[in-house]
Amino acid sequence: MIDVVVLFFLFGLLAGLARSELKLPAALYESLSLILLLAIGLKGGEGLAKQALSPLLPQLGAVIVLGVLQTLIAFAILIKLGRLGRSDAAATAAHYGSVSVATFAVGANWLMTRGIDFEPQLAIFLTVMEVPALIVGIMLARGVSKDTDWRALAHESFLGKGVTLLMGGMAIGWIAGPEGLTPIKGLFYDLFKGALALFLLEMGLIVSRQIGELRKRGAFIISFGLLMPLFSGLLGLGCALLLDLSVGGMTLLATLAASASYIAVPATMRLAVPEANPALSLSAVLGITFPFNIMAGIPLYHYLAVQLAGAF
Amino acid sequence: MIDVVVLFFLFGLLAGLARSELKLPAALYESLSLILLLAIGLKGGEGLAKQALSPLLPQLGAVIVLGVLQTLIAFAILIKLGRLGRSDAAATAAHYGSVSVATFAVGANWLMTRGIDFEPQLAIFLTVMEVPALIVGIMLARGVSKDTDWRALAHESFLGKGVTLLMGGMAIGWIAGPEGLTPIKGLFYDLFKGALALFLLEMGLIVSRQIGELRKRGAFIISFGLLMPLFSGLLGLGCALLLDLSVGGMTLLATLAASASYIAVPATMRLAVPEANPALSLSAVLGITFPFNIMAGIPLYHYLAVQLAGAF
Amino acid sequence: MIDVVVLFFLFGLLAGLARSELKLPAALYESLSLILLLAIGLKGGEGLAKQALSPLLPQLGAVIVLGVLQTLIAFAILIKLGRLGRSDAAATAAHYGSVSVATFAVGANWLMTRGIDFEPQLAIFLTVMEVPALIVGIMLARGVSKDTDWRALAHESFLGKGVTLLMGGMAIGWIAGPEGLTPIKGLFYDLFKGALALFLLEMGLIVSRQIGELRKRGAFIISFGLLMPLFSGLLGLGCALLLDLSVGGMTLLATLAASASYIAVPATMRLAVPEANPALSLSAVLGITFPFNIMAGIPLYHYLAVQLAGAF
Amino acid sequence: MLANMEKRTLLTVITEAVIEQSLLRDLEKHGVRGYTVSDARGRGSRGIRDAAWDEVANIRIEVICQRAQAELLLAHIRDQYYTDYAMVAFMVEIDILRGEKF
């Protein structure tokens, strides 16, 4: 059975393809994404409040390596097989090495709906994995030249809206703990799925606009958009095994790895690698990878996680 | 006892008449209307999931006839008694032949508050009745000339925001069913009445601005705004009897019939019949008919429905 | 333990100081403030519906005197000790004689979280205390000249957004009563604390921008921003004793008195006393007084209220 | 003066938000390849237009093009829209680079 939030995505997609006049106010879309980011952070922080933090550091190291690896491999594929220019390949690779909060939210929702637990640090992984691909992507495009304004870049990466909200939410959740959060659960927990549904409605509309662009791009970029998440998902599963995560945690780390950024990375790349064509990466990420992950990827990663967990 | 949501309407009306600086952000108004439309659709679709769809088709035929009839009668009255020009009469008639989602929401809320059930297909009637009056109105204004861009018109009618959201909500509700919807009820069901209250606050402010316009228009348009819904309400009751609806369903179909569009129809008419004066129709619909229906009409239609249901 | 809503304020403050790109959409901020104002009004009105209104009039007289007194004393201090010009002193005094809805909301939340009751008329005090300081401030700046457009001023004061929403909410709560409000509690009561948390997040961002301004202003204005609320809080406690309020009521009236306006007063003063520098008052109110009150003031006023209530 | 600077005309149209799509399609049919749109409110002979909904809101459309084309567009707009819609349109001479773009 398809989750109801994914039905909202399909509805938006169809409405967009049928050229309906449906449109969400920009402020609503921004407000929803703000609430989702805070809620994910709060939930993660609340979970962390209940456990020791010391085993976390090596885990963070592992997921950073995971992100860097994905970016490098994607870059090699895009240059060698896709024959993209250096800048385009680097920018696109950064999208795929980084992560998508919306995909994470759909994955978390998929697990929660089925009563499958996952480790609270997944929210931290989400936060941490946003950044390394960005930096690797820029280095791939530019080399480590003196030109790069690393100060501005660090600012962009660590103080962007998404990372700030995730970290803030986590800190609040951690300090307040489960009890302290009770008064605000009405907004951040009870409405989470409704907010996610509306958010995915807009995502469907956004995705529908990529179809035209995608047609122009041809087979390579479409295949890349489909196969790269599969490959990254496997990498993610491997990493999860290494970290000894639960089945839910394995599924979600695979989902994270398979996901590709469409907010933080494009914005930063536009500034840091302006000669890269933003339409190219976005059409692959939004037109192929995002829909694939939320509709087919997540159940698949879960299936594989169950098999793997049984095997080891 | 007046429903609390109607108190919000009165508050907005008074604040507007007193020239308060109160104003809702446009994005909030749009977000609320989006949530209300989706919620109505979801609830309707959820209801339909529980019953056979086959008896529906003849019912839809009946409510389409109802809408067309209302438009023709309104047109005749406006031309003959009101001595309006052809375009103005046609445009205004289309408003009255079509329906108002806000009025429907207040009616549904009125029934729910009193524990009175109504058939889920009323949400479908709402969707279906938006369109025929539009087409009849345009034909009345233009004749069936070759000029009319029927493609664009069909697009406007069926893919406007309101119809898209109602249909999408219904489809999702129908596919997901009662259980599938549980996770998102926090947003779409539990907040429905609060959202309706805020929405009506803005409606009160909007209505307050029509008073000046209304003064200029004089007695005929005011009487029309009062008597046309009464007449349409009776037509609606008759139709409901024919369709063998419950008392709740009768009340709500009468409310639908009595209601007049102030969103979809004005927007489409502005494009299709530009020479019609939009201020004329809007002042009648918003200044008279909408307030009358939500404050006095709905209880009246319910009273009549009870009498009729007893008699047959 | 710090309340979770205050953690959101601190988060916003830190994010702002770190120059994060975090920003709330303007429409969200306005929507939140609208919901908070209505909720405060509704709750107050609901409470009033349960009790006699006759003892209220003398109480209102007392809090009006309280507001006037604060304004006059603040003006004297600013002129004598701060050596501000007449207009700047009058405008700033009006900010401090008036009240802040956000501070009130945090105070009410603080009490509710700890299960401490307060009288429902506190919401009325909040409404009533917005205005007198405005009028006194303008008279202090202008003298009672013939120039002042009192009509426009009365309009500004009584029909501004804040007062309208508080009064409207109170009227609706009073008419509908506890039962009538049940259907809309999902929005206005259950989400109150979540909405307050988001609102304070934006307040933190706003406050962070005042720090630069504050540096330019120097020690006097910083001390004033700290000591004036303490002094006003004591005045408020005295007034509360006189009115024989409960400990919760005492705390909240002290909080009200200690709070300084940063919405209604600046907007009106900008028009009525244009030569006053708005950055001066705002930096004191937002940069010092507001954070002090919500973080240290409220617990302090409560502590003092408990002592005083024990002593008398 | 900058080399390659050229003169073009900026045509600005302030009108009802509700006709945005149809007016833009219309301009494209008349050969316009670029335009900029922003939201506005205002007052004119058809009353105050400052609401939250399209029917009582305004937009402001700007087109940069050759003087001759601007005049053609303006004439078309006058014939097609002036009688029935709240609308104001005006032209102003501007300096641009990349003349081939406009």
Place this chain on the structure above:
Amino acid sequence: MLANMEKRTLLTVITEAVIEQSLLRDLEKHGVRGYTVSDARGRGSRGIRDAAWDEVANIRIEVICQRAQAELLLAHIRDQYYTDYAMVAFMVEIDILRGEKF
């Protein structure tokens, strides 16, 4: 050139959102029959003005009228508002149709 084309002046005022109503009333008192308003943010001698609330937000008001009236309005605005408010105003010559409208 289009027949009936006439010259008018476009007066643009960028100022604090908080005085929108009072400034518009003021303009109407000086005979302005039409104007267009849109939201803006910016920076000037009074600092950065880009917040979510009126006190630290800007608006942009445009009035089309005869040159002489534009100059009168500008002089009035200067006398009344320049000292106390964040404000910039400028005029530009434009071409319009329907001269009787402005």
Place this chain on the structure above:
Amino acid sequence: MLANMEKRTLLTVITEAVIEQSLLRDLEKHGVRGYTVSDARGRGSRGIRDAAWDEVANIRIEVICQRAQAELLLAHIRDQYYTDYAMVAFMVEIDILRGEKF
């Protein structure tokens, strides 16, 4: 004519919202002391730009300054941004008071 009226140049840049901060910092480095920004959408050689998010949204920046400075800014913008970003820029002559301000 009003006394003290002076000529200045209004430089308008329509471009991608995502570069707002960096472009404004850039302008400030080139000596700009004031500017006005508003949101916009549009269409041009890089397609339709009208989304809810910065990457596919436009802004409109206006700077009032001396003609010479406007030309310098325009030349800088052309060299720095024209190849890689959706962008249109133009200049128009305006009349202002308080010449020392710009």
